[in-house]
Amino acid sequence: PQNDRKIGVAILGLGGYAKGQIAPALQLTQHCELRGIITGSPDKIPEWQQQYGIRDENVYSYDTMDGIADNSAIDVIYVITPTATHRDFAVRAAATGKHVWCEKPMAMTPEECQDIIDAASRAQVKLSIGYRMLHEPNTRKLIQLTKDKAYGELRSANSYAGYAGNPPPADYWRGQRDMGGGALYDMGVYTVNGLRYGTQMSPAAVVEAFQRRQERANGVDLTTTYTLRYPNGMLAEGKTSVVEDYNQLHIEAENGWYEMKPMQPYQGVKGSTSDGKTLGPPVPNQQSIQMDDDALAILNDTEVMAPGTMGKADIAVIRAIIESAETGKEVEI
Template identity: 40%
Template structure:
């Protein structure tokens, strides 16, 4: 990476003020220099791992699928056969601490239900592995803090899988906002709603999911308001609705919320587990606007600007991009733009959104 590009790249991550210190060991560096590929173990073999992460790993430059953690023996067999994973690299949640003895695994990517992220991330860190973790980071601020502490204590890097932070349409929108191409942003709108089926499993259980639509997809809209403005909200106000209380007995179904940021920009957002087809983000600025719609799918993103220009880039594999970036951060001993602190911020704001919906009061985050 040229020095100038590197400086620009680092400037982009300026929001990451306190990067967790971690050690890029001589062994890791030596291995990396040999193969340039870090070994990833996927922890949790649900749909995301099966349909997205394993195929994405095959497309990465700096990563390779090196191991799995699963509680389902049949899945272990299928993955061993399909990806040629040696038996010694297959773990259960009970045995994953033994990874400490496996130098082929550098990173554990935690893809289990939200409420188990902390347990598995901490186990991985204690086994000496770097941790990449699906969003939402965990279901409480306290658990997020424990994850950060565990990785810091083990000298390992912790990253949260915010794939849009590596996607060209989103990066272009961030540039348009930060460089004030249409003047100062004033009003941001973002929403992500999907219709979940009755097969949503743990996503409808409070203990495992921690919340519903907001924790799962609303977090994309929340993130968007934060990375588009480059600011942290100081006030949130939310209204919740549950039109199918039987299905959504334990988790939120639909929420709309508003936020105010320090510079004065405001945002209005929505999320739903019962209304599909909502997935856009839009910045209304002093002299124009720009938007992505759809904004949050894995592909097919499309953007428009008030000057008539399109925002259009070739499709990339966002999962490959985020894993490659995380691997490079490890290899180069630099912070990630999506550290645990970033995951914690969203969890804190989401808790405030829930509190506001529950109490009928705006919640200050200043």
């Protein structure tokens, strides 16, 4: 494997996360280089070109991006746009023959997720979801405890992820239900995925769920709570919010407990165990580890850590939570 080759990354969608986290994190990677941008906002182009030395021939719009197929400088297109746009952008990205990294939550429905999976498989490119926690070293220690059954069989789990912000406005996608806004998609996906990696199990059903929604057209859920049941009968609880603060992933096992608290900030993820161990120390930059892992999967042609099938499975849980909240009934997944 030519591990000294760098993976050329083009970012699609130059919004808050791309600008604030991913572009700076790319500068800290060993195996990636930020080489291209794809944007619908021409006014953003000069600053990005200047700051990151992006060449004219690697700058695309949403109208010209299909031409990236012929650009050998670019290996990956990283889709970082509003969630309801992921399917179309990721399918188009895969069709260029470039590998695709797609931000969480993967898409709006399992069907949309499958479209992305199919497009990547048709093009024979790798597809990786931007689940940064799966790459975060302290979180990986918790995952290993579950895999090793270090505290015996699991008994229950809970995961809470929320932040006390202002309710999202109606004129921004995070305040629009049909764009993938709302607590459950935006933050709740961390709890759904956290329960997946924390328990190493897939839930069989949503037992019950409640959503507090904005009372306006296209308004989003501000807070969602839910209970999952696993095939072995174990229960787990999830809670997510854009107006309340909490952040943890807690696992109860027969011989003790272990948890990440906080479970998903950019900095300072750490854990502890019932017998006084710390799952630390602080990790400098999660996203650079994530992108290096994903770049190595390309360079070495190995499996990615957060495949499309996992992104799709989480969206199936999210849809079942919504259905359970709407019907007041248990929903099988």
